[in-house]
Amino acid sequence: MGLVVQKFGGSSLKDAENVMEAARKAVRAKHAGDQVIVVVSAQGSTTDDLIAKAAEISAAPDAREMDVLLATGEQISIALTAMAIQELGEKAVSLTGPQIGVVTDRTHRKARIRSIDTRRLKDALDAGNIVVVAGFQGHDELGDISTLGRGGSDTTAVAVAAALKLAGLEVECEIYTDVDGVYTTDPRLVPDARKMDAISYDEMLEMASMGAGVMHSRSIEFAKKFDVPLMVRNSRSDAVGTWIMPEAEWMREFPACGVALATDEARVVLDGVPDVPGVSHRVFAALAGANLAVDMIAQSAGGGGKATIGFTVPGVELDRTRRVLQPLATELGATFRETGKVSKVSVVGAGMRTVAGVAERMFAALAAEGVNMKMITTGDIKISVLIEEDGSGDPPPEAVPGEKIKQAHLDARKAVLGRKALRAVHRAFALADARKGAGVPAAGEFRHKPAPAVVPGERDREAAVARLGGMEDVLVSSVHLNTDQSRVTIFDLPDLPGNCSRVFSAVATGGVLVDMIVQNLTAHGRAELSFTVPAADLTRALKRTQDVVRGIDPACRVSGDADIAVLFVLGVGMRTHTGVARTMFGALAERGINISMINTSEVCVSVVVERSRGEEALACLREAFRIG
Numbered sequence: 128m129g130l131v132v133q134k135f136g137g138s139s140l141k142d143a144e145n146v147m148e149a150a151r152k153a154v155r156a157k158h159a160g161d162q163v164i165v166v167v168s169a170q171g172s173t174t175d176d177l178i179a180k181a182a183e184i185s186a187a188p189d190a191r192e193m194d195v196l197l198a199t200g201e202q203i204s205i206a207l208t209a210m211a212i213q214e215l216g217e218k219a220v221s222l223t224g225p226q227i228g229v230v231t232d233r234t235h236r237k238a239r240i241r242s243i244d245t246r247r248l249k250d251a252l253d254a255g256n257i258v259v260v261a262g263f264q265g266h267d268e269l270g271d272i273s274t275l276g277r278g279g280s281d282t283t284a285v286a287v288a289a290a291l292k293l294a295g296l297e298v299e300c301e302i303y304t305d306v307d308g309v310y311t312t313d314p315r316l317v318p319d320a321r322k323m324d325a326i327s328y329d330e331m332l333e334m335a336s337m338g339a340g341v342m343h344s345r346s347i348e349f350a351k352k353f354d355v356p357l358m359v360r361n362s363r364s365d366a367v368g369t370w371i372m373p374e375a376e377w378m379r380e381f382p383a384c385g386v387a388l389a390t391d392e393a394r395v396v397l398d399g400v401p402d403v404p405g406v407s408h409r410v411f412a413a414l415a416g417a418n419l420a421v422d423m424i425a426q427s428a429g430g431g432g433k434a435t436i437g438f439t440v441p442g443v444e445l446d447r448t449r450r451v452l453q454p455l456a457t458e459l460g461a462t463f464r465e466t467g468k469v470s471k472v473s474v475v476g477a478g479m480r481t482v483a484g485v486a487e488r489m490f491a492a493l494a495a496e497g498v499n500m501k502m503i504t505t506g507d508i509k510i511s512v513l514i515e516e517d518g519s520g521d522p523p524p525e526a527v528p529g530e531k532i533k534q535a536h537l538d539a540r541k542a543v544l545g546r547k548a549l550r551a552v553h554r555a556f557a558l559a560d561a562r563k564g565a566g567v568p569a570a571g572e573f574r575h576k577p578a579p580a581v582v583p584g585e586r587d588r589e590a591a592v593a594r595l596g597g598m599e600d601v602l603v604s605s606v607h608l609n610t611d612q613s614r615v616t617i618f619d620l621p622d623l624p625g626n627c628s629r630v631f632s633a634v635a636t637g638g639v640l641v642d643m644i645v646q647n648l649t650a651h652g653r654a655e656l657s658f659t660v661p662a663a664d665l666t667r668a669l670k671r672t673q674d675v676v677r678g679i680d681p682a683c684r685v686s687g688d689a690d691i692a693v694l695f696v697l698g699v700g701m702r703t704h705t706g707v708a709r710t711m712f713g714a715l716a717e718r719g720i721n722i723s724m725i726n727t728s729e730v731c732v733s734v735v736v737e738r739s740r741g742e743e744a745l746a747c748l749r750e751a752f753r754i755g
């Protein structure tokens with residue numbers, strides 16, 4: 128007998144019929160011989176509605192009180208779902224997050240799970256119940272209710288599965304939603320998006336953290352860390368969904384597996400920052416101290432000893448970001464700029480590490496649509512571009528009578544340029560076509576079979592329990608140094624659609640594999656674009672860049688730098704755990720090592736430093752992250 132954790136999202140619990148349907152699935156799994164835990168979210172758009180209610184009372188409601196309010200949505204769902212299961216003749220018991228001992232830190236509205244006490248869950252299961260658990264909530268050490276951030280029920284589901292796996296059960300986790308699985312992009316926005324049979328943990332982590340709302344990125348961290356078999360599937364059918372699993376060889380054959388759109392982003396630029404060691408650290412430490420997760424960090428060396436630092440934050444965090452950074456900008460003699468309405472389009476794929484020309488293909492697709500890129504950053508397996516919306520968004524679509532649409536879906540439909548870009552990139556990588564390749568398994572053979580759960584004996588029990596403490600802590604697995612890269616930088620590139628595409632097309636035709644790319648929009652409509660290439664290809668890349676740039680605008684300058692080293696810190700949850708960047712920049716700043724390029728993603732943070740300091744930087748980062 129195994130344990131199935133079934134999670135039903137708000138879109139699968141909109142009304143009584145939906146709740147009954149979820150209950151039927153749970154009962155069927157129980158009859159098939161498994162123990163069953165059902166994790167539920169608030170019904171339909173309840174959480175949005177509760178947020179709107181609070182906004183009628185206060186423009187800036189207290190975070191602790193918001194958690195007390197928001198947690199009620201899930202509490203309604205557990206009671207109704209337990210009643211529905213009982214109505215079908217099975218034993219069921221509903222339990223809140225605090226009742227099952229989900230202990231979190233004290234960051235209200237985006238708390239992280241510290242530990243889960245599995246005793247109450249196991250007792251209730253052993254008593255023959257289907258246990259219905261409230262997702263998205265827990266309590267802090269004072270007993271105050273906390274919530275895990277939007278979409279957090281996925282995280283509860285996978286965390287509960289992970290905790291019970293450590294307790295010795297054979298677990299599987301099913302995420303039920305209103306689509307058949309994980310698609311190559313949001314099927315509501317791109318009608319020919321294709322359902323994938325399987326996607327790797329890392330690809331899903333990037334997709335989720337870049338805007339694919341079908342999964343909460345932190346839930347994938349748990350699944351990867353604790354090797355929990357995970358499937359996303361449709362609550363209204365029995366169709367096989369999408370397995371989220373360890374990376375397989377065949378996945379690397381494809382440069383891209385999916386594209387994501389994030390529309391709730393804001394861009395912040397600090398101009399005229401002194402280009403000396405320690406400044407990035409001060410900026411990002413201030414942000415991390417306020418628990419603000421930044422994305423798309425682009426730092427340009429600029430000229431005259433001044434640098435520009437640009438990054439994005441979730442739109443709802445813009446006010447807080449301004450409050451944290453404006454005083455620091457003034458102190459540093461820099462200028463703080465912000466743009467509220469931006470969309471971010473990211474292409475993700477495990478094959479990107481080895482396939483040349485991925486950036487070029489993406490940029491060419493955007494150029495052909497006349498879409499201008501305001502910032503570019505790359506990660507190990509993703510490329511993100513930022514697009515400024517011109518504010519001419521579609522009016523909100525007519526709601527289907529009786530259907531409650533979540534705010535996130537409405538916002539995405541209003542991002543006109545973002546959606547156009549999303550479609551163009553989806554087409555450019557032919558993502559609508561089924562994946563064909565020598566190693567691709569036949570349909571139905573994607574199943575992830577994890578290592579069997581180890582049933583803890585008395586001796587191992589303590590170790591297992593210890594692992595549950597800090598279960599959501601960041602996992603930094605390795606640090607690497609690459610001294611085989613060189614950098615090309617273009618200064619004063621006119622900020623017009625097509626220019627980046629021309630540069631990367633010229634470089635790609637030379638057969639050069641471009642690795643990191645950072646483009647920051649500096650003042651006066653001119654951008655600074657830097658990218659790294661294998662050191663052996665520097666001369667060729669420089670020549671091609673100079674030739675193409677001359678044709679764009681003779682005023683652009685191009686420089687090459689062979690004196691660089693790239694450091695990569697790999698793990699999971701690297702971007703959302705704000706402490707990673709702080710530790711990394713702090714360790715380098717302490718030794719006076721200057722950072723000239725930064726890229727962040729969920730699975731990797733990379734920085735460029737002077738080559739002569741490479742070994743020292745490697746040693747200090749290994750020490751900072753305690754990696755032997």
Ligand SMILES: Nc1ncnc2c1ncn2[C@@H]1O[C@H](COP(=O)(O)OP(=O)(O)O)[C@@H](O)[C@H]1O
Nearest residue numbers: 136137138304308309310312313315339340341
């Ligand atoms: N890559 C993707 N694959 C599938 N669905 C996606 C993707 N990106 C975004 N979505 C959207 O996510 C929605 C499901 O998430 P959500 O509405 O939060 O469901 P739930 O309430 O079940 O958690 C889908 O209806 C779809 O519009």
Ligand SMILES: N[C@@H](CC(=O)OP(=O)(O)O)C(=O)O
Nearest residue numbers: 136137168174277278279280
């Ligand atoms: N109800 C919460 C938590 C959640 O996970 O919801 P859903 O599973 O419907 O995305 C929210 O709306 O954010």
